Amino acid sequence: MEAIIAVIKQCPSGALSYSIGGERANQETGNDGIVVSTDGPYHVTGEVTLKVPSIHFDDNPRRYALCRCGGSKNKPFCDGTHWHIGFKDEKN
Numbered sequence: 001m002e003a004i005i006a007v008i009k010q011c012p013s014g015a016l017s018y019s020i021g022g023e024r025a026n027q028e029t030g031n032d033g034i035v036v037s038t039d040g041p042y043h044v045t046g047e048v049t050l051k052v053p054s055i056h057f058d059d060n061p062r063r064y065a066l067c068r069c070g071g072s073k074n075k076p077f078c079d080g081t082h083w084h085i086g087f088k089d090e091k092n
């Protein structure tokens with residue numbers, strides 16, 4: 001179980017999570033901020049409030065990836081399409 005939790009904690013998009021005894025585990029990373037990934041999404045971690053009019057969050061996500069290529073079918077989140085379309089950002 002500890003190995004699985006370690007993998008989940010390394011998930012950059014926050015798409016993976018886990019619960020213990022019905023309680024969702026804290027997604028603290030200790031590295032709050034926004035990182036522009038090479039040819040990929042913005043990786044957001046920590047106390048960054050995400051406001052999306054069309055989406056209700058019970059709890060503000062603490063780790064997520066925002067689409068930067070414009071191709072995601074799950075905007076504003078990255079769904080991996082950047083990889084399939086060969087998104088390149090030569091400046092970042």
Ligand code: FES
Pocket residue numbers: 040041042066067068069070071072077078079080081082083
């Ligand atoms: S950056 Fe990943 S789908 Fe757009």
